[in-house]
Amino acid sequence: MPVKPNKQIDESLVKEKEAAFAEFIQRKGLKTTRQRNTIIATFFRMHGHVSVEELLNEVKKANPRIGYATVYRTLHLLVESGLVEERRFGDGLARYEGHSDVEHHDHMICLECGEIFEFYNPRLEALQEKLAEENDFQIYRHRLELYGACKDKEACAQRKRRKADQAVG
Amino acid sequence: MPVKPNKQIDESLVKEKEAAFAEFIQRKGLKTTRQRNTIIATFFRMHGHVSVEELLNEVKKANPRIGYATVYRTLHLLVESGLVEERRFGDGLARYEGHSDVEHHDHMICLECGEIFEFYNPRLEALQEKLAEENDFQIYRHRLELYGACKDKEACAQRKRRKADQAVG
DNA sequence: GTGGAATACGAAAACAGTTTTCAAAATCGA
DNA sequence: TCGATTTTGAAAACTGTTTTCGTATTCCAC
Numbered sequence: 486m487p488v489k490p491n492k493q494i495d496e497s498l499v500k501e502k503e504a505a506f507a508e509f510i511q512r513k514g515l516k517t518t519r520q521r522n523t524i525i526a527t528f529f530r531m532h533g534h535v536s537v538e539e540l541l542n543e544v545k546k547a548n549p550r551i552g553y554a555t556v557y558r559t560l561h562l563l564v565e566s567g568l569v570e571e572r573r574f575g576d577g578l579a580r581y582e583g584h585s586d587v588e589h590h591d592h593m594i595c596l597e598c599g600e601i602f603e604f605y606n607p608r609l610e611a612l613q614e615k616l617a618e619e620n621d622f623q624i625y626r627h628r629l630e631l632y633g634a635c636k637d638k639e640a641c642a643q644r645k646r647r648k649a650d651q652a653v654g
Numbered sequence: 655m656p657v658k659p660n661k662q663i664d665e666s667l668v669k670e671k672e673a674a675f676a677e678f679i680q681r682k683g684l685k686t687t688r689q690r691n692t693i694i695a696t697f698f699r700m701h702g703h704v705s706v707e708e709l710l711n712e713v714k715k716a717n718p719r720i721g722y723a724t725v726y727r728t729l730h731l732l733v734e735s736g737l738v739e740e741r742r743f744g745d746g747l748a749r750y751e752g753h754s755d756v757e758h759h760d761h762m763i764c765l766e767c768g769e770i771f772e773f774y775n776p777r778l779e780a781l782q783e784k785l786a787e788e789n790d791f792q793i794y795r796h797r798l799e800l801y802g803a804c805k806d807k808e809a810c811a812q813r814k815r816r817k818a819d820q821a822v823g
Numbered sequence: 824g825t826g827g828a829a830t831a832c833g834a835a836a837a838c839a840g841t842t843t844t845c846a847a848a849a850t851c852g853a
Numbered sequence: 854t855c856g857a858t859t860t861t862g863a864a865a866a867c868t869g870t871t872t873t874c875g876t877a878t879t880c881c882a883c
Contacts, residue, residue: 633793
């Protein structure tokens with residue numbers, strides 16, 4: 486089971502998403518702007534579960550004049566378009582995730598190094614459906630998060646150091 | 655499977671918890687106060703997933719001079735004591751849940767009427783453990799939330815009305 | 824292309840939930 | 854009861870997010 490999604494950026498996939506967003510914007514009668522293009526181009530080239538601040542930092546490298554408001558607004562549009570999902574892991578801030586090839590997945594969050602792993606298991610999905618059925622409940626969506634720690638302490642510590650370095654730099 | 659926990663308040667259980675909290679306070683060298691007593695007595699006699707505002711409203715009936723700050727502070731102590739758990743269901747506010755007889759459970763949240771159902775299934779727990787094991791990950795805790803809708807539309811609509819009434823009253 | 828209505832931008836203010844501050848009040852061991 | 858320590862409540866501060874408002878940009882009709 487691949488716990489971590491592919492780290493490589495698939496440029497053609499990014500282009501596809503940019504096109505899909507452009508179409509969404511047009512369909513809604515909204516306008517294409519330099520800032521929105523910068524923001525989505527940046528976002529779709531980032532990995533994993535991106536916070537607004539992380540995204541803004543990257544965006545500012547391309548255009549320092551872009552501010553929080555526009556990033557927030559563009560992220561809302563991305564969510565509305567269905568290309569991106571908003572997630573909250575209880576640290577109080579929203580994180581955004583571009584839909585990867587894997588349609589749906591759950592998360593394991595290491596409380597040591599902060600890494601967020603993704604996984605998917607059909608038996609788990611099926612079991613949830615069954616339980617909902619038994620309770621006369623219809624599931625629209627769900628969220629499952631396993632909080633804990635990597636057993637590979639060495640790799641975990643290394644990730645932790647790397648992230649600490651990033652935060653300083 | 656009982657989807658809703660017992661609605662009855664077990665007074666002896668409440669007393670037990672009050673005693674446990676008193677012991678925690680003492681052990682930490684803190685002081686017993688009228689306000690804290692009021693707050694925990696109120697909390698442990700409420701059902702389900704209580705927001706700070708809901709709790710404060712109840713508390714004010716016993717002592718209108720108690721404010722947000724004290725409620726927040728007391729809830730933090732309750733969490734620290736291990737008698738209460740904090741949960742967040744994505745609507746931006748924290749909810750607090752006294753540990754019930756059921757040690758652990760997951761949630762189904764109806765997006766129509768807002769009702770939060772509890773459930774527990776050992777196979778689900780076991781499967782999660784197995785998946786974590788396969789990924790060299792150790793689970794400390796987890797959270798599973800099924801968002802959807804009650805299939806019993808009548809009961810659902812009734813709950814919705816009742817809650818709307820409460821909000822006004 | 825140009826004009827102009829509609830939309831978007833950025834900075835700053837507003838907002839909601841939560842936390843902290845501070846001076847006055849309450850607790851509790853000596 | 855005294856007095857050091859903790860707690861309280863009101864208000865201010867904080868955090869992440871949303872809205873406001875005046876200016877700038879987009880883009881369709883011409």
